[in-house]
Amino acid sequence: MKQTPRKKAEIVLPMIVILIFLLIWYSITYFKLVPAYQMPGIADVAKSFKEEVMAGRLANDVIASMWRVTVGFVISAILGIPAGLWLGQHTRLRYALTPMFNFFRFLSPLAWIPFAILWFHIGDKPAVFLIFMATFFPLAMSTMTAVASIPSIYFRVAKDYNYKGTELLTKVTFPAVLPQIITAMRVSYGIAWVVIVAAEMVGCQDGLGYGIWDARNGLRLDTAVTYMVIIGVLGMLMDRLLSQLTKLRNVRWGYER
Template identity: 45%
Template sequence: MILFFWLLLSRFSGWSKSVFPGPLQVFESLWGLILNGVMVKHVVASLYRVTIGFYLAILLGIPMGIILGRINIAKSFLNPVLHFLRPISPLAWIPLAMLWFGIGDKPAIFLIFLSSFFPLVVSTTVAVANIDPVFFHVAANFNFNRYEQLKKIIIPAILPEVVTALRISIGIAWLVVVAAEMIAVKSGLGYLILDSRNALRMDYVMGAMIVIGIIGLFLDVLMKRLSKIEPVFWGSIGS
């Protein structure tokens, strides 16, 4: 259906083929990009940046969220800072990122890290603060030490919410990577779009958009899978 409308729209919109290409032309160009390896190169570059940035955000954000949720002093010190930084779009950091990290992968990774870090910290903090205190009583009653409390109470208790947060933040990370790649780098899907625009190849632009959409969808499905693992899934039905 969509393809059909696209076909009609491009045929009768009055714009020329180079401004608003039809589906056939786009898929043909896209196929060409896939065959000559250009597309693979850009996809790998984008995914690489998202993966690194996202992992960094997980590695720092989730432990920080747990600390903020459990230790009130940490919360009263760090929460105001976090809530001040959070509403600033990662894109506003572009000049600083370039200044600090120069040209290349690093500023892009930094921007992706920022985009997923704040939502992860906030959701983890909320999830930890919402754990039913009865579970901590049980832990105390059965003489859990701090490590056991973390491993057997806190982490499994927050997992359902954290997985949801991961799903949302990888979506954001994928949005941000395209924007981040329009500056400072010479590869990635964002760069491909920018470069194609400069070359006035709207068919390439649209091809890249399609690939971005498909990969975004794939990342979301991947994250959804994660929430179906049984120890994670306990929360979706309620205790």
């Protein structure tokens, strides 16, 4: 009984905010508070949206961007999470590598654009490379920190019950940090989605970022807004999807403190 009104509020309240936002947007263009060439109206955007869908460009761009992000992100996770697990267990290595990792973590991935193009030319590869550079360091760092801060009691218990080597890693260390790894994945996926738009503005012939760039070149702000809406909505949906991982029963404990 308690759940239902809350669920309702969770849907209704954001709807109201969106409606108000649309109303403000509509008023600005309707009363011409800003010249039309600086701010497209809702109707223009809707029309452009229809055009892009009909021409098949939108679907193509969505698939291209999702593919690049997914490939880059999966490579990051496959390398970054084990690297973090390993580093977290070796104090000296951790000391040795933390400053270097931090350096790269704070280096905007966009700074790698010249190298990405020089090394990987055009197409998917430079974008995938940029996604990798954007997400590898935060993932590895978070995993490493999480491992380093596992309460020592778990390892004592593990020793009492004879967990060693691979079994210790897969049955104790990994599940102990899994909630934090999931959080780190959500955060770095967010970064990846932001980076892809910028990455595709150079060296790509398709993708959502390219779509915005192309719209700008043609002075089609309505198309640009269409792409912005798609980028935002897709990002939200992907985060929703990743957040489903936090509902797994064997990680719930990590979020209920």
